[in-house]
Amino acid sequence: EPEVTQTPSHQVTQMGQEVILRCVPISNHLYFYWYRQILGQKVEFLVSFYNNEISEKSEIFDDQFSVERPDGSNFTLKIRSTKLEDSAMYFCASSGPGGRDQPQHFGDGTRLSIL
Amino acid sequence: AQSVSQHNHHVILSEAASLELGCNYSYGGTVNLFWYVQYPGQHLQLLLKYFSGDPLVKGIKGFEAEFIKSKFSFNLRKPSVQWSDTAEYFCAVNARDTGNQFYFGTGTSLTVIP
Numbered sequence: 001e002p003e004v005t006q007t008p009s010h011q012v013t014q015m016g017q018e019v020i021l022r023c024v025p026i027s028n029h030l031y032f033y034w035y036r037q038i039l040g041q042k043v044e045f046l047v048s049f050y051n052n053e054i055s056e057k058s059e060i061f062d063d064q065f066s067v068e069r070p071d072g073s074n075f076t077l078k079i080r081s082t083k084l085e086d087s088a089m090y091f092c093a094s095s096g097p098g099g100r101d102q103p104q105h106f107g108d109g110t111r112l113s114i115l
Numbered sequence: 116a117q118s119v120s121q122h123n124h125h126v127i128l129s130e131a132a133s134l135e136l137g138c139n140y141s142y143g144g145t146v147n148l149f150w151y152v153q154y155p156g157q158h159l160q161l162l163l164k165y166f167s168g169d170p171l172v173k174g175i176k177g178f179e180a181e182f183i184k185s186k187f188s189f190n191l192r193k194p195s196v197q198w199s200d201t202a203e204y205f206c207a208v209n210a211r212d213t214g215n216q217f218y219f220g221t222g223t224s225l226t227v228i229p
Contacts, residue, residue: 004158033216043159043205043219056216091159101166103149104217106159 006092006107013082014115021077021110023092032075033093033104034067036060043091049075079112087114119208121220128196129228136191136223138180138206148189149207149217150180159205165189176200198229 005024013019025032034046047057049067064086066078075094079086089111093104122137140146150162163174170182180191189206206220 035217035219042221043207043217045216045218048216058216101147101211103161103164105161106151108158 004092004094004105004107006090006110008110009108010111010113012113012115015084016081019079019082019112021079021090021092021112023075023077023107024073025075025092025094026096026105027073029094029096029105031055031095031102031104032067032069033095034077035091035093035106036088037091037109038085038088046077082112082114084114087112119206119218119220121204121206121223123223124221125224125226127226127228130198131195132227134191134193134196134200134225136204136206136225138189138191138220139187140189140206140208140218141187142208142210145211147209147211148180148182149209150174150178150189150191151205151207153203153205153222155202162191162204196225196227198227201225201227 004026007022011019032049035043036046037043045058047061047067048055064080068076089109091109092107095102095104118141120139148165151159152162153159162178163172163180165172165182173179178193180189182189203222203224205222207217209217
């Protein structure tokens with residue numbers, strides 16, 4: 001069964017540095033998402049992306065964050081000037097044609113630790 | 116905004132016991148409902164989903180869930196749990212007329228004792 005893959009599995013970064021989290025969605029999927037899960041808290045929506053542009057974003061997704069689909073396969077989340085509170089598990093997800101009427105398939109996540 | 120409540124934060128059961136995990140959501144419109152499971156060290160996996168039709172939905176590994184619209188609930192059930200069901204379970208809601216994002220509950224940690 002096709003999977004969403006995320007790299008790296010664990011990223012350790014100094015506060016203030018930029019970090020890029022990478023995701024390869026399932027190949028025929030059209031909708032892409034980023035979520036995060038701070039330790040002990042719920043999974044929170046960050047952003048959705050469709051047709052090469054952001055379709056929705058949450059209050060968490062401020063100017064510090066950006067997403068990009070630089071080629072036909074990768075979907076990246078960039079966090080500029082990281083803060084301690086950015087430490088979390090970041091999940092990428094994708095869904096097929098039909099958007100909200102399709103379940104989202106999640107990657108294994110990237111654990112981001114800000115020191 | 117929509118919200119999802121999972122009332123049980125941590126459940127401990129013996130093998131063969133029956134399971135019911137509660138999920139309630141707050142949204143007055145039409146929703147898609149999901150249960151995801153996260154086994155230790157693994158990614159979120161879809162257990163089952165409800166879009167429309169029969170409110171009793173059967174998923175993988177013997178799980179089922181019932182959508183009760185009047186109660187805004189989508190409780191997960193399994194008649195007889197196994198040790199391998201030990202995992203974190205997340206209820207998620209997608210409001211069909213407001214976008215693609217999922218709203219997750221805080222999760223329920225299930226520990227099954229052999």
